[in-house]
Amino acid sequence: GAGVSQSPxxxxxxxxxxxxxxxxxxxxxVSLYWYRQALGQGPEFLTYFNYEAQQDKSGLPNDRxxxxxxxxxxSTLTIQxxxxxxxxxxxxxxxxxxxxxxxxxxxxxxxxxxx
Amino acid sequence: xxxxxxxxxALNIQEGxxxxxxxxxxxxxxxxxxxxxxxxxxxxxxxxxIRENEKEKRKERLxxxxxxxxxxxxxxxxxxxxxxxxxxxCAPVYSSASKIIFGSGTRLSIRP
Numbered sequence: 001g002a003g004v005s006q007s008p009x010x011x012x013x014x015x016x017x018x019x020x021x022x023x024x025x026x027x028x029x030v031s032l033y034w035y036r037q038a039l040g041q042g043p044e045f046l047t048y049f050n051y052e053a054q055q056d057k058s059g060l061p062n063d064r065x066x067x068x069x070x071x072x073x074x075s076t077l078t079i080q081x082x083x084x085x086x087x088x089x090x091x092x093x094x095x096x097x098x099x100x101x102x103x104x105x106x107x108x109x110x111x112x113x114x115x
Numbered sequence: 116x117x118x119x120x121x122x123x124x125a126l127n128i129q130e131g132x133x134x135x136x137x138x139x140x141x142x143x144x145x146x147x148x149x150x151x152x153x154x155x156x157x158x159x160x161x162x163x164x165i166r167e168n169e170k171e172k173r174k175e176r177l178x179x180x181x182x183x184x185x186x187x188x189x190x191x192x193x194x195x196x197x198x199x200x201x202x203x204x205c206a207p208v209y210s211s212a213s214k215i216i217f218g219s220g221t222r223l224s225i226r227p
Binding site for chain 2: 004033035041042043044045048055056058059091093098100101103104105106107108109
């Protein structure tokens, strides 16, 4: 079946613009995670959802970042008033269960470049 | 807060040898520890999970150990091949209700 789908694949935006990154998890997966990854580093946790409920948003860098998953399926990560330091690979992952023994399935990511 | 440490330097080994990667954590032991492989330009891919009460887990040429006394998990690839070259990430999970966070990863290169 289809894996985790992220769009757009690449996004170039000017400083100060808002961007919305979309994640379509594997059908039936209840947990959804957002990570940010710099080159040569591991994924940095941003936030996660179980169903439609945001469980933990402690990794969001500041209040310009927000995420939602209103129907417990597709999720959107929004960055307002983008800054150059927001440039990174943003990865979404989903899991079939809320339990910690359930593996994450990652999408191919959205490469965000803020000019 | 919990810290996860993986070998920051790349590991280069000869084909056919066993590669051993380390994941150290601080404070209390995670309930589970997951290991992932990441190839350049791709998302991480799940490999193995070991539970707190398991000492060792195997899958084909892969073996993971979990030592709660040393606060460490080791990831072994036996009979390594150039195709095993990738970055390997560990992800301790502290409870069923907690988020999944990753170490910085160790880049492994297997030379023919």
